[in-house]
Amino acid sequence: MADSQNALQKALYEHLSADAELMGLLGSAGIFDRRLTERAMPYLVVAEIETRDFAPATEEHLVTLEAWSDGEGRKAVQVIAARVRALLHEASLALDGAALVNLMHRSTRVKRAAKTKAFVAEMTFRAVTE
Numbered sequence: 123m124a125d126s127q128n129a130l131q132k133a134l135y136e137h138l139s140a141d142a143e144l145m146g147l148l149g150s151a152g153i154f155d156r157r158l159t160e161r162a163m164p165y166l167v168v169a170e171i172e173t174r175d176f177a178p179a180t181e182e183h184l185v186t187l188e189a190w191s192d193g194e195g196r197k198a199v200q201v202i203a204a205r206v207r208a209l210l211h212e213a214s215l216a217l218d219g220a221a222l223v224n225l226m227h228r229s230t231r232v233k234r235a236a237k238t239k240a241f242v243a244e245m246t247f248r249a250v251t252e
Contacts, residue, residue, distance in 0.1 A: 126181055126220045126251045127171050131155065133215040133222070134168065134185070144205045147198075157190070163240060164191040164198055166206065180223070180252050189243040196232050196241050203230050203243035210247055223250040 138144055139153055144166075152165045169186045176182040187206060191198035211227040228246040235242050 126217070127173050127183065129217040129220050130183055130185070130215075130222070130249055130251060131168055131171060133217050134187075134210070137213060137215055138166065138206065138209060141205070141209055144202070144209065147202050147205060157188070164189065164193070164202060166190075166202065169244070176250060180250060183249040183251065184228075185247045185249060187245045187247070189245070190235075190240055191242075192238075192240045196243075199232055199241045199243040203232070203245055206245060217251065220251045223252055225249045 135153055145152060148164055148166055153168075154161075154165060155168045157167050157169075158165070167188045167190065169188045171186075172184045174182050189199045189202035189206065191202070207227050207230065210225055213225050215222050215225065226248050228248050230243055230245045232241060232243045234240070
């Protein structure tokens, strides 16, 4: 499981960070695998990857990405989330040691983060690997 999770996370990072438009929205080095409270916003976080056995030699991964912005209003995270969705929904990514069967956007939820003025867009994607 860990191998396919790591391969999926690496492929997601490489695909997203290679997009000039997304990196223009986030700034250089704007994608992380954890939230960095000392880092200036906006940025994108690979917040969670939950993996389950789906069938023999097949795994289902629920990937949660978070776009964070301290800009006024929701618009900044909505723009980032829209770009991420456009890049990942039905994307064909090469994984080391596994094959990506499909990658689909499931949902996006935009909210104000508790106790802060920041907004966060929580995006969930479903990936199936073999």
